[in-house]
Amino acid sequence: MTRAHHDVDTLLDRRKEPDHPLRELSEPALKAYVAEVLDRARARSLALTGAVDDDDLVKQHSALMSPLVWDLAHIGSQEEIWILREVGGLDPMRPDIDDLYDAFQHPRATRPSLPLLGPSEARRYVEEVRRRTFDVLARTPLSDRALTRDAFAFGMIAQHEQQHCETMLATHQLRKGDPVLHAPAPPPATVRDLPEEVVVPAGSFTMGTSVEPWALDNERPAHEVFVDAFAIDTTPVTNARYAEFVDDGGYADPRWWSDAGWAYRSEHGIVAPRFWRRENGRWWRTRFGVYEPVPGDEPVLHVSYYEAEAFAAWAGRRLPTEAEWEKAARYDPATGRSRRYPWGDDDPTPAHANLGQRHLRPAPVGAYPDGASALGVHQLIGDVWEWTSSDFRPYPGFTAFPYREYSEVFFGPDYKVLRGGSFGSDPVAVRGTFRNWDFPVRRQIFAGFRCARDVRYGDAVV
Known part of the structure; x- marks a missing residue:
């Protein structure tokens, strides 16, 4: 397809679909929106993992689901890979855990047997990743390549975290014991x-x-x-x-x-x-x-x-x-x-x-x-x-x-x-x-x- 044909197709698509409000934002406003979306996701993941004690965090409540602590560290690992390394060009923080939190390497039923980060270490890890993510967001232009255009990579990571929050919510539904969510x-x-x-x-x-x-x-x-x-x-x-x-x-x-x-x-x-x-x-x-x-x-x-x-x-x-x-x-x-x-x-x-x-x-x-x-x-x-x-x-x-x-x-x-x-x-x-x-x-x-x-x-x- 020639570039001219691609442009015509894009115009046709835009006539059939509404323009997106994100594209009307200035770059500072878009970055502020990204920060708000990331903060909302993190508040939820911390609330879901903070609602139970550490014993519950490392426990597998069903063979269908990961321990909650795996989900938390996996969220941080994906954010490190895509934002800190791919977008920010930073050296890996924890390359030693890439395999542990690769969902394709280990089925859910076997994840409790892995040498996972403990609750305190997982919390420190995701906190440090997020601090560096905001540094990357502050200095990265949001229009120069596919990963960063319209803040796509940051939106992908926010969606990924929220999807895992829903997965963790399903784990809470499978959990035995008194209610902890209200x-x-x-x-x-x-x-x-x-x-x-x-x-x-x-x-x-x-x-x-x-x-x-x-x-x-x-x-x-x-x-x-x-x-x-x-x-x-x-x-x-x-x-x-x-x-x-x-x-x-x-x-x-x-x-x-x-x-x-x-x-x-x-x-x-x-x-x-x-x-x-x-x-x-x-x-x-x-x-x-x-x-x-x-x-x-x-x-x-x-x-x-x-x-x-x-x-x-x-x-x-x-x-x-x-x-x-x-x-x-x-x-x-x-x-x-x-x-x-x-x-x-x-x-x-x-x-x-x-x-x-x-x-x-x-x-x-x-x-x-x-x-x-x-x-x-x-x-x-x-x-x-x-x-x-x-x-x-x-x-x-x-x-x-x-x-x-x-x-x-x-x-x-x-x-x-x-x-x-x-x-x-x-x-x-x-x-x-x-x-x-x-x-x-x-x-x-x-x-x-x-x-x-x-x-x-x-x-x-x-």
């Missing part, structure tokens, strides 16, 4: 009697992004995708609705399950969402050390892809594809453009979505009318990650950046895509184009789903 309840539903579904008309839309400065490589580039007409649930599937499936014997009926899903369910004796328990004719759950009745109006949580798929079959529906999910979330029929978020182009506020661990649970459906999409679909961002039926694949024109191991090595049929973020996701790591992925068996993550169905002419106005 947060106010989410807002109540303010919109009731929402329609069951929204029909999305057939047509093309712009999927992915070429202009979001901190978008990761798997979100790029923007490209046109044609999507047939379909209907999608207005809200995520609730606990009450999911309990109907459970109580109807859905976990005991192989008709609703894929072969792989049924084999996994049978092998592990799964009979309900993780952390649910039936007692005295009622469903209860454990949530961050609190034992409580399952609230019927919240989105269902801690279900695997296989469980979501089985529920959808039982309900006579299916899971949406990734493209369908993104079109429902971003497409604005009035302008033909794709928004940054369902509600528009402005960053999330507490009125838009349940994000940032402000609450330790999903909000009731109907709690965030200001966050609805242009098509009228609610709570697409925050509350629960939503399983889609799509495998994790590269977009046309994908280029790995800044390293293959961020996305490329995961592409293929082994991983399913999740969209939208959860109550444990920070706004810096969630947007309309953000793609998460995981094995279809995963249940400890903060995942739920909504259903979709095909729409035929005559069923609805399309």
Whole structure:
């Protein structure tokens, strides 16, 4: 592709996508914003590791998860590698621990046996890395190369830390013992009697992004995708609705399950969402050390892809594809453009979505009318990650950046895509184009789903 053609394509992408507010900031203002985002991430990671004693920090609370102290030092190691060494050109601080905190070198189940930094040493290490990071930020131009343009590397590190904060939050959910995390309840539903579904008309839309400065490589580039007409649930599937499936014997009926899903369910004796328990004719759950009745109006949580798929079959529906999910979330029929978020182009506020661990649970459906999409679909961002039926694949024109191991090595049929973020996701790591992925068996993550169905002419106005 010639440079002239590239420039034309960029202009076309910009017409179809909104300009990003970061690009309107002066360099001093951008650096101040970066510092604020980094500070927010660090305050959260220190709060999550500071909520327990050192014995809990080094303990492995589940073979599915790392010890919390590993996550903390891993955050510092990645920051040292990418900011201090790659951006700042500094000599390595702790090259001796690179291998220990390389997630590809050691599976989670074996990490407690490694000679990890202890709690005090890990805290000192991440503190010193961050001090040097701010020195690098102060002296680095933010426009001279790909890693630093629009502060990309700093945004990548902030997102990485927040993603590990959500992972640590999931570890807290698996931890035994009294509650150590506390947060106010989410807002109540303010919109009731929402329609069951929204029909999305057939047509093309712009999927992915070429202009979001901190978008990761798997979100790029923007490209046109044609999507047939379909209907999608207005809200995520609730606990009450999911309990109907459970109580109807859905976990005991192989008709609703894929072969792989049924084999996994049978092998592990799964009979309900993780952390649910039936007692005295009622469903209860454990949530961050609190034992409580399952609230019927919240989105269902801690279900695997296989469980979501089985529920959808039982309900006579299916899971949406990734493209369908993104079109429902971003497409604005009035302008033909794709928004940054369902509600528009402005960053999330507490009125838009349940994000940032402000609450330790999903909000009731109907709690965030200001966050609805242009098509009228609610709570697409925050509350629960939503399983889609799509495998994790590269977009046309994908280029790995800044390293293959961020996305490329995961592409293929082994991983399913999740969209939208959860109550444990920070706004810096969630947007309309953000793609998460995981094995279809995963249940400890903060995942739920909504259903979709095909729409035929005559069923609805399309």
